[in-house]
Amino acid sequence: MIKFSKKSNTLEQSEYIYSLQDVTEPHLYRNLFNYEEVPKIAFNHRHVPMRPPEEIWITDSTFRDGQQAREPYTVQHIVDLFKLLHKLGGPKGIIRQTEFFLYSKKDKDAVLKCMELGYGFPEITSWIRAVKEDFLLVKEMGLKETGILASCSDYHIFKKLKITRKQAMEQFLSIVKSALEIGVIPRVHLEDITRADFYGFVVPFVLELMKLADESKIPIKVRACDTLGFGVGIPGVALPRSVPGIIYGLWHHAGVPSERLEWHGHNDFYKSVSNSSTAWLYGCSGVNTTLLGIGERTGNCPLEAMVFEYASLRGTLDGMDTTVITEIAEYYTKEIGYRIPSMTPLVGKEFNFTRSGIHADGLLKDEEIYNIFNTEKLLNRKVVVAVNEHSGAAGIAHWVNSYFNLKEDRRLEKRDPRLAKIKEWVDKLYEDGRNTVIGDHEMVEFIQAELPELWDELNRR
DSSP states (O other): EEETTTTTTTTEEEOOOOOOOOOOOOOOTTTTTTTSSSOOOOOOOOOOOOOOOSOOEEEETTTTTTGGSSSSOOOOHHHHHHHHHHHHHHTTSSSEEEEEESSHHHHHHHHHHHHHHHSSSSSSEEEESTTTTHHHHHHHHHHHHEEEEEOSSHHHIIISSOOOOHHHHHHHHHHHHHHHHTEEEEEEEETTTTGOIIIIIHHHHHHHOOOHHHHHTOOOOOEEETTTTTOOOOBBBBBBSSSSHHHHHHIIOOOOOOOEEEEBBBOOOHHHHHHHHHHHHHOOOEEEEBGOOOOOOOOOOOOHHHHHHHHHHHOTTOOTTHHHHHHHHHHHIIIIIIOOOOOOTTTTTTTEEEEHHHHHHHHHHHHGGTSOOOHHHHHOOOOOEBBSSSTHHHHHHHHHHTTTTTGGGOOOOOOOOOHHHHHHHHHHHHHTTOSSOHHHHHHHHHHHHHOHHHHHHOOOO
16 A cells, blocks of 8 residues: 655555564563673664654653652642742743642642642643543543553563453553543553564554544553663664664554654663653654652653753753752752752752862863853853862862852952962862862861951952
């Protein structure tokens, strides 16, 4: 059969229809996933077209997947973070949705309080188990959309659910029909897709979902879940691990429109950010994230990372307020008591912190030499230079200029003789065996006591 495709604007041959392969034994891809060895990355050198959607956006799972890896947030935490998500996403709602549990009284209270805020974005959605009773919860809360778990690898179908592929498909389709009957948009979470038989189960199943969407006129959505972080974004990688292949296959072979397609990745192999960007580039409108990447095991794709990926790919923040990322980091630290590893990009205490004297010398000449971008403008975070045994006069000068917020006409040069006394003191401390960074308060106390004239000058407005 040959027909004209509006997706590619070409005639395409589509004689093969993918149908369910109801195997008797699970296909576990042991050549790739030998449990006793590091998972292998195989190539078939087949390249699919890169086709970014007209619109891309970010979705959030902080209050669902993010709560599976830490003690639950309080209702107030959820409301406060929801407000910050709204502020960060900007007037265009680039942070499009966030999903909630609905099982406890606390979950329901949090949803209701967030709904009372009346925000258009992020839209509040839910996540439920693949059981019909849970739809009553969605309906009771007045939500328009819910995520539904649909395991799609034989690891889950045969080993966890202990049923056949045919039984799994029938069970999942029955659950989806229940959602359609009460007018709720189902977002089907294809769990463990990077170990699934893509053409033997995933595509046939999703084709059936798209038929139901056409019949019901309800836009069923599909979330491709890289549950163990096995996805690989390199072109030419073979399925089931190929992110380009999965996304291309879902919109081209299974007919899922980009705006109803979403990627959900985990970070077990440090690929969550690159895989999410790859999903965008190959035809997926939504990428699912959590704040600070907090989630199961190694975590999810960090939402704040995808804010900057969006700007990198689109050339604009489209109204997103990136300084809110620093507010979020401070909220986690001060209000929730969460310890963010200090070197975490964008949010860690020391992400733009340098200890090297050579780097400090470069920063003193021009901040752009050793800073990723204007972090003070975009994140409300000044570049910080630690004072230690490697700082030298350049590092001390940078610390003084930064700490006292000195403008161009008042900035100290590394050759300023008044800094020599500070350097002598620093050098003596390390000669005597000190092995920790010198704190801001120590620097302030020394200047105030030993260099009172400089102290007065630095504090003059």
